[in-house]
Amino acid sequence: MKRAPLVRKWSAVGIILLFVGIACAPAIAEQNTEKQSVSRGTWLYVGGSGPGNYSRIQDAIDNASDGDTVFVFSGIYYERIVIRKAISFLGESRNTTIIDAVTQDQGYLISLASGNIRISGFTLRFNGDYGPPSFIIVNLIPYDACNIVISDNILQTNMSNGIYLVYGHNCRIINNIITTDETGYGWGGIELLAIDNSTIANNSIMSNLIGCKLSNSRFNIISNNDFYDTVSKAISLQGYSNNNLIHANKIDNPKTLYMFLNRLTGIYSSHNNHNIITGNSITHCMFGIYLEESQDTTISQNTFLKNLVHARFHNTGFFSTTWDRNYWGRPQTLPKPIFGIKDMHHFFPGFVEFDWHPAREPYYIGGI
DSSP: OOHHHHHHHHHHHHHHHHHHHHHHHHHHHHHHHHHHHHTOSOEEEESSSOTTOBSSHHHHHHTOOTTOEEEEOSEEEEOOEEEOSSOEEEESOTTTEEEEOSSSOSSEEEEEOSSSOEEESOEEEEEOOSSSOOEEEEEOTTSOEESOEEESOEEEEETSEEEEEEEEEOOEEESOEEEOOTTOOEEEEEEEEEEESOEEESOEEESEEEEEEEESOOSOEEESOEEESOSSEEEEEESSOOSOEEESOEEEOTTOTTTTTSOOEEEEEESOBSOEEESOEEESOSEEEEEESOBSEEEESOEEESOSEEEEEESOOTTOEEEESOEESSOOSSOEEEEEESSSOTTSOOEEEEESSOOSSOOOOOOO
16 A cells, blocks of 8 residues: 555656656757857868878868868968868967968968868968068859858058958858068958958057058948057958948057158048948047048947047038937037048048037947
8 A cells, every 4th residue: 555655656756757857858859950060071180190181181172072170279280271162270379379371472362162161270470572462362263252250360461451252142251360470560450342241340450551441332230349550451342332330449549650741541532322330439530520421421439539530521411420429539518529521632521510418428348
């Protein structure tokens, strides 16, 4: 008689455990599926001491297939590379895995001839020259730059250009350092031509002629980047680069003491529409923001400090720009006038717009 309750009790426990197991099974299956999807494809190794590892990066890439991963161990590799497969190209450490372009001849260090490529974990250096432009990473026409991810690299743009992507969409350029050595400047950090729906974020771009340039590119995000010691323009939007968001970037040029001689501009927009410029910090520029024939631009909650001219616009149409709650170098109690021009004399005011609610203290722009 006493055993019957025990049997019922253990039967109930068994049923409960059965239900728990059934409930957990989909979660466990989902985790296993995720791990399989991450590890899908073959891994090919370059350098290191493993048996069968490649000694040249290009040989490993040539033997890879779409979906594979080429992993490069720390070391210095003197090569120029062409990637024709949709692969992940990974370095062991961006500080110790170095690809050098070998010579100062013009050309490309890494050429992309496919979409769906990821490049991460390298130092990429190209000592360019004053001749035709050289690029560290570039996609080759007619191959579109679609779903390209360039992250966690160091690009040394010594008289060369950093990243140049043409005709594509859904690209991500994140967490890179783009700089030069202490002896000179690079031609440009990042340039996108006809690239849409892409993100440039959390990069540090230093000592280049132009930090980041968009041409005919739409619906992109440039966010949380640090631009330091730029010679000409930190962020440049050219020709029909519409509906972009420029947010939370830090622009500072304290080393550029010759700003009176150069037309150094923090954010420049020419012939564009419907862009939003918000939450940026712009310091030590000749022009903080310069708008040229750009319509329906929103400029809000930016911090302007120690610029020769905080903002200027040229032929943008009457009241086509929204200025709102920006900090203009000192506390403002009255509306802040922003003067525009109608001709090529850049200091002659032609008409005026207003920030009706200027901020009384600078905004905090978090570091990257």
